[in-house]
Structure formats: C-alpha cells, structure tokens
Amino acid sequence: MLTKVYGSAVFGIEATTITVEVNIAKGIGYHLVGLPDNAIKESSYRITAALQNNGYKLPGKKITINMAPADLRKEGSAYDLTLAIGILEASNQIETKKTSDYIIMGELSLDGSLQPIKGALPIAIKAKEEGFKGFILPKQNAEEAAVVEGLDILGAENILEVIHFFEEKIEIEPTTFNIEESIENCLESLETDFSDVKGQESIKRCMEIAAAGGHNIILIGPPGSGKTMLAKRLPSILPPMTMNEALETTKIHSVVGKTSNIGLMKNRPFRNPHHTISDVALVGGGQYPQPGEISLSHNGVLFLDELPEFKRSVLEVMRQPLEDREVTISRAKFTITYPSSFMLVASMNPSPSGFFNDGNSNMTSSPAEMQRYLSKISGPLLDRIDIHIEVTPVPFEKLADQRKGEPSSEIRKRVIKSRSLQTERFNTYKNIHYNAQMNTRLIRKFCKLSDESSNLLKNAMEKLNLSARAYDRILKVSRTIADLDSSSEIKSSHITEAIQYRSLDRDGWLG
Incomplete structure (x- = not known):
C-alpha cells in the first residue's frame, strides 16, 4: 500500500x-x-x-x-x-x-x-x-x-x-499563544541596569546616542575602566522589538534550536562571542548551513570584547554584513542569505599594554608595538563604526559614592521617543528604520546643515585631520543627537558633540 x-x-x-x-x-x-x-x-x-x-x-x-x-x-x-x-x-x-x-x-x-x-x-x-x-x-x-x-x-x-x-480516540487541545500580551511585556526584567554604573556620564550619554540611532560603537580604554560593564547594559535601554522584528528574530534562533518553551523572543539578543571564534562561526555556514553569531544578533547587539584580539580574517568578513545588513553564504551546492541587522559594540585597549596615555602607569609600548596592535583593525572596518569613544577609569570618589545613577528605564524613554521620530521620518522607505541605516542620498536629504554648522564641520575636519570617511558618520550621529534634542534642525552644538565621537580618526591613533 x-x-x-x-x-x-x-x-x-x-x-x-x-x-x-x-x-x-x-x-x-x-x-x-x-x-x-x-x-x-x-x-x-x-x-x-x-x-x-x-x-x-x-x-x-x-x-x-x-x-x-x-x-x-x-x-x-x-x-x-x-x-x-x-x-x-x-x-x-x-x-x-x-x-x-x-x-x-x-x-x-x-x-x-x-x-x-x-x-x-x-x-x-x-x-x-x-x-x-x-x-x-x-x-x-x-x-x-x-x-x-x-x-x-x-x-x-x-x-x-x-x-x-x-484514530480519533483522543483529542489534542491546540496550543494558543497571546501575541499581544507577549509584545506588551516584551521588556522582561534584566539583571543589568545603568543605575549600577558609577560616574562615566559622558560614556552613558554616548551609549544613549548609539541606542537611539542604532549606531555601531567602539569603546577604547585601559583595563578596568568599565568597557564591558557598559556594553552589557546597552540592551536595557534599547526600544522593544516590533512584532515583525520579534518574529524574524525568533525564526533565526528557532533554526538553531534555542527557542524551546519560550514562544516568541521578547528581548533583543545580546551575543558576546570569544575572540577565538572562526569566521564560519561568526557569519554562518558549514556543511549543513547554520546561522552564525552575526545573524543570531539580528535586531540586537553583537559585542566583540578586545577587538584587536580577534583574527583579522574574522573581522574582515563582517564588512559586507555591516554594510548590507544581511550575509550571503555561497557554496558550490547552495546559496543562503541570513538577515544580520545588528548593532556592533566593540571594546579595545588603546595599546598592547592597555595604558597608552595613562600618566599613572609605568607600562608602555613602543611605536612598533602600537602600530602592530592597531593595524589588526582595518580602515574599512572602522569606516562602518559610527562612534569612537575613549573610556577613562573611574576615580575612587565616584566608585565609593552610594547614590544610584540614572536607571535604564529613564534612558529608554528618551531612546524610544527618538526612535519614534525616526520611524515617522523613514516610513516611506523600505528597510530603513533608524538613522544608522541611512544611505548617502538620505543623508543629503535629512542631514542638511546651516552655513554655520557646515563651516564648523569643515574646520574640525581640517584642524583635527579627520579622514573623509568620518564625514557621513558625523552627519548621521549629529542627526540622532538632534532627534534626542527634539530638534528638526541639526545645530552647531549637535555637530560639535558628534565630532568628539571620532577618536580613532585623529592623529596619534591609526596614523
């Protein structure tokens, strides 16, 4: 039969x-x-x-x-x-x-x-x-x-x-799932909160800007300055996922078997791979293709701690996914495309010893060691990171302060308000939802500068010797800063703040 x-x-x-x-x-x-x-x-x-x-x-x-x-x-x-x-x-x-x-x-x-x-x-x-x-x-x-x-x-x-x-001897009751209730309660209680962070007000401001505009960010500072602690608290200020984002994220995690008994994923993913990861594990693939870490970070955060310790080949394979927000894996017998729209958060020491420009440390590195260390990060990769920020150690007085800092819930409210402005701005554009996703045409349309702001940016690029790749990044970040300020116009103060977030483009870093 x-x-x-x-x-x-x-x-x-x-x-x-x-x-x-x-x-x-x-x-x-x-x-x-x-x-x-x-x-x-x-x-x-x-x-x-x-x-x-x-x-x-x-x-x-x-x-x-x-x-x-x-x-x-x-x-x-x-x-x-x-x-x-x-x-x-x-x-x-x-x-x-x-x-x-x-x-x-x-x-x-x-x-x-x-x-x-x-x-x-x-x-x-x-x-x-x-x-x-x-x-x-x-x-x-x-x-x-x-x-x-x-x-x-x-x-x-x-x-x-x-x-x-x-055989119709029993009935199996269909399982139901309340999607609306799940989305309403999508921000579950997280173990991490920005209220635990002592001092570092300028860095917290920087993280807020990154979350509001979906910008990639790199934190540069000596060991113990709080880079990892700050990065792990970023998901607590990100806006809740939309229904489409939640479904797409859950699909990816379902494929690798990470969603049993949880239904719809409620919180944005936060992935923190070790620096020994291979390029296949990062981007996906294999004999039986599986999503890699960058796809498992889709609609969330990919945190690369100690960025120069990753193999250069591993870092270079991220260039196309960072630009296209999807990764295409081509083999002789198949071609697969995985979505990979994530926020890249990276951290690094400023030198091999970790104490470059720290007058209180006796540990130094030679120019050759510095160049070899920093050359592990290519210019094209840095080109895709919008915000570079230096993290300094917290003084004892602030560490000993018993007062709580601003909680993540308050920061998140401002982030959500800024994201709503961006959603309205880009509602007629396909696959563009926040400022970091703007292409050159949209930058020209939505990041128009007054003569004063334009001259300020021109002078800054000349005096600080900022590279040409920094120009569009500064405009994107200044647009986000203006959104947080509820300003339709990009003012000179917004440009000034955005210029501060390009540390690695200045003389004395990558040369």
Missing part, C-alpha cells in the same frame, strides 16, 4: 514542505531514498524500538520510503515521527484520512516519547502558507509554533498520543 505524509525541511531560515511517500510491498527490506543524512538513515532503529514499546511493529515486508523533492538534502532526526506515522498508515496498523491535513515532525526516543526539534516557527509559517490544517510536533516546541495564527498547533508528548489522535 502507498501512502503520503508530510514533513518539512528548513533551509536558511525558510521551510520547504517534504512529501514522505511510504510504499509497502511483498519482500523484505528497508529502503530510504531522497538524500537523507545519517541521522535520518538511523531512524529505522529508533522507529522499530518506539513502535515495539507501544504495541505496534515495523512490518516484515519491503518498505520503500521516498522523501520528495529528492534533490533537496534532508538532515536531522526530526523526521522520525513523520516516517513512523507513514509506515503505520501504509501497513494498515492505523486507519485514517487525516494525515494529509497535517505537517508531522518529531524525534523519537526508544520508548516513543518525543524530543524537541529545530525550526518549529519557520515550519509553522510555511504550513499555514500552504494551507495545512495543523502542525503536529513535540510539546516542548508547541508554544513557539503557536505564534502563527490560523494553524492548529498540536503538541504531543509521545507517539501513542499521535496515533490515538489519528
């Missing part, structure tokens, strides 16, 4: 429906075709044990299973449940006409219980697009998939529940 059941394969962050054709005929054998990987080929052992332990059996006949489309490689153990139900139906151990209405996915344990799968959200989205009635999957993934409205999400704990559901 021939029967068809349906599963799904995730390629990139999009799903493709897989038709599993099961044919049982006279003879003996188990033949699985359609480019399955080793995990799928081993499924026969898990299926055999799971069926036996639940009162069913693998037929002693010739079983031929085709996973169509046959030219698309399938991977992972999530097809165990799909194959098992197909075999039971084809061997008349269950009689039902409902299997064609559902996408069925789940990994089987030997006792028949279901283990969580990856990519539940993109699979659910695809199932709804293709008109399926529902999606049967492990209970651990049900809340995540229930984000998709108009699709019955049936979470099961074991294969017996699924069999009895198709």
Whole structure:
C-alpha cells in the first residue's frame, strides 16, 4: 500500500514542505531514498524500538520510503515521527484520512516519547502558507509554533498520543499563544541596569546616542575602566522589538534550536562571542548551513570584547554584513542569505599594554608595538563604526559614592521617543528604520546643515585631520543627537558633540 505524509525541511531560515511517500510491498527490506543524512538513515532503529514499546511493529515486508523533492538534502532526526506515522498508515496498523491535513515532525526516543526539534516557527509559517490544517510536533516546541495564527498547533508528548489522535480516540487541545500580551511585556526584567554604573556620564550619554540611532560603537580604554560593564547594559535601554522584528528574530534562533518553551523572543539578543571564534562561526555556514553569531544578533547587539584580539580574517568578513545588513553564504551546492541587522559594540585597549596615555602607569609600548596592535583593525572596518569613544577609569570618589545613577528605564524613554521620530521620518522607505541605516542620498536629504554648522564641520575636519570617511558618520550621529534634542534642525552644538565621537580618526591613533 502507498501512502503520503508530510514533513518539512528548513533551509536558511525558510521551510520547504517534504512529501514522505511510504510504499509497502511483498519482500523484505528497508529502503530510504531522497538524500537523507545519517541521522535520518538511523531512524529505522529508533522507529522499530518506539513502535515495539507501544504495541505496534515495523512490518516484515519491503518498505520503500521516498522523501520528495529528492534533490533537496534532508538532515536531522526530526523526521522520525513523520516516517513512523507513514509506515503505520501504509501497513494498515492505523486507519485514517487525516494525515494529509497535517505537517508531522518529531524525534523519537526508544520508548516513543518525543524530543524537541529545530525550526518549529519557520515550519509553522510555511504550513499555514500552504494551507495545512495543523502542525503536529513535540510539546516542548508547541508554544513557539503557536505564534502563527490560523494553524492548529498540536503538541504531543509521545507517539501513542499521535496515533490515538489519528484514530480519533483522543483529542489534542491546540496550543494558543497571546501575541499581544507577549509584545506588551516584551521588556522582561534584566539583571543589568545603568543605575549600577558609577560616574562615566559622558560614556552613558554616548551609549544613549548609539541606542537611539542604532549606531555601531567602539569603546577604547585601559583595563578596568568599565568597557564591558557598559556594553552589557546597552540592551536595557534599547526600544522593544516590533512584532515583525520579534518574529524574524525568533525564526533565526528557532533554526538553531534555542527557542524551546519560550514562544516568541521578547528581548533583543545580546551575543558576546570569544575572540577565538572562526569566521564560519561568526557569519554562518558549514556543511549543513547554520546561522552564525552575526545573524543570531539580528535586531540586537553583537559585542566583540578586545577587538584587536580577534583574527583579522574574522573581522574582515563582517564588512559586507555591516554594510548590507544581511550575509550571503555561497557554496558550490547552495546559496543562503541570513538577515544580520545588528548593532556592533566593540571594546579595545588603546595599546598592547592597555595604558597608552595613562600618566599613572609605568607600562608602555613602543611605536612598533602600537602600530602592530592597531593595524589588526582595518580602515574599512572602522569606516562602518559610527562612534569612537575613549573610556577613562573611574576615580575612587565616584566608585565609593552610594547614590544610584540614572536607571535604564529613564534612558529608554528618551531612546524610544527618538526612535519614534525616526520611524515617522523613514516610513516611506523600505528597510530603513533608524538613522544608522541611512544611505548617502538620505543623508543629503535629512542631514542638511546651516552655513554655520557646515563651516564648523569643515574646520574640525581640517584642524583635527579627520579622514573623509568620518564625514557621513558625523552627519548621521549629529542627526540622532538632534532627534534626542527634539530638534528638526541639526545645530552647531549637535555637530560639535558628534565630532568628539571620532577618536580613532585623529592623529596619534591609526596614523
């Protein structure tokens, strides 16, 4: 007997429906075709044990299973449940006409219980697009998939529940998810808050500007000056994600299996990879392509601590994603595009010893050591970082001060107000939502300067020997500063402040 059941394969962050054709005929054998990987080929052992332990059996006949489309490689153990139900139906151990209405996915344990799968959200989205009635999957993934409205999400704990559901012996209650309530409460309590930061008022101001405009930022200062502490508090002042941002972010994390039992991601991601990371781990790829750290940071923050310690090849692969806000991975057999619109926050010491320009330290570095250290960061990469700020150590008097600083909640209110102005400004432009995303044409349109401001910027670039690449960055940052000031016009004071945030373009740093 021939029967068809349906599963799904995730390629990139999009799903493709897989038709599993099961044919049982006279003879003996188990033949699985359609480019399955080793995990799928081993499924026969898990299926055999799971069926036996639940009162069913693998037929002693010739079983031929085709996973169509046959030219698309399938991977992972999530097809165990799909194959098992197909075999039971084809061997008349269950009689039902409902299997064609559902996408069925789940990994089987030997006792028949279901283990969580990856990519539940993109699979659910695809199932709804293709008109399926529902999606049967492990209970651990049900809340995540229930984000998709108009699709019955049936979470099961074991294969017996699924069999009895198709035999109409039981009903499985569809899982529901209150999206509106989740979005309203999207800013969960965070462990970090800017009220814990002593002093550093100018740096906190800089972080506020970066958050308001979505600007990339690099913090330069000696060890112990608070660079990492400040960076880890940045998510606490970022605006809440929109519904579209939350869905897209959850899809990416779903593909790598990081969303079980959490439903929709509520907070913006904060990724902090170690400096030994490889370029593939950073941008994504591999034999079975997976998103890298820059895609897992999508709509959030990617923090690179001690930037010069990263391999130069790793840093250079970020140049295209920083510019295009997506990363395209091309291989001989596939091309995948992952979204990667993130805020880059980097930190570094000003010299190998860490105490350049610190008169209180005896540790110094030679000019050759300085040049070798700083040359690890290329000019084109710095070109994509809007704000450079020097972080100085906090004096004892401020460290000992028991008074709390301004809380993140107050800073966030100003950031959200500024972002709302930017949303209104760019509402007619596709994929432009905040100032850091402006291209040259939009900079010319929305960053017009008065004669006074223009002369000020010209003089500053000449006297401070600022590079040409700093020009557009200063205009973007000054536009954000004006938005925080609720000013439609970029004033000379806004330009003056923005110029201060280009430390690495001045003489004495990168030369």
